[in-house]
Amino acid sequence: MIMAPRLRKLMLTAHITASVGWLGAIAAFLALAIAGLTGQDGRQVQAAYLSMDLIASLLIVPLCLATLISGVVQSLGTSWGLFRHYWVLAKLLITVVSTILLLVHLRPIHDLAAAAALPLSSADFRQMRVQMANDAGAAALALLVTTALSVYKPRGVTPYGWRKQQEQRRETLAAETTSS
């Protein structure tokens, strides 16, 4: 079902706001992960991991889900469709995989924040802290890719999209033949 122009613009605004907010929240998370990893001051390291836990649960998760839902609504409500163009499909896959990975990593983030409530030395949980910074960097990269896909919209229709285009073409031709 194609959305009316006003509703489409409202949904587009919601989708852009959620996805830009998600990217911003990931950037803040990455900055804190680097500060936590490289910081020498124990209180600063502690504050970084406690803030990361709050940012993940209060900002990243809601914005990630809002991006996914508004993106699906936006694609289904426009002629782009959800499975018709490779770039839309790629965005959907990246967002779904990122959401799953985020939900899986919530527990380690929370555990690290709980551990940081006690004074942390630079050697404590080093591998996990490095992993957090790597994951945040990968998430930021994935979101930059989805942003670029939205802007450039690279060509290419899926076999399903091609069949739909053919169907629409046939319907248009049949309507023109009937009216003339």
Next chain:
Amino acid sequence: MAHSSGDSEPTSAPSMPRWVKISGSVVIVLILLVLALHLSGNSPMHHSPATERQGQQQ
């Protein structure tokens, strides 16, 4: 000059674009790399503070 609709219509779907093939291959390699890291024990799940504390106590 009039053409019948069937003359110009392609009969099969266009092939997958090059950017999809290249990025798909990159993604598959990355997934395999991440799987290898997880299986070798280099994941946050294997190094949660709880498990690490247990390791330090032993």
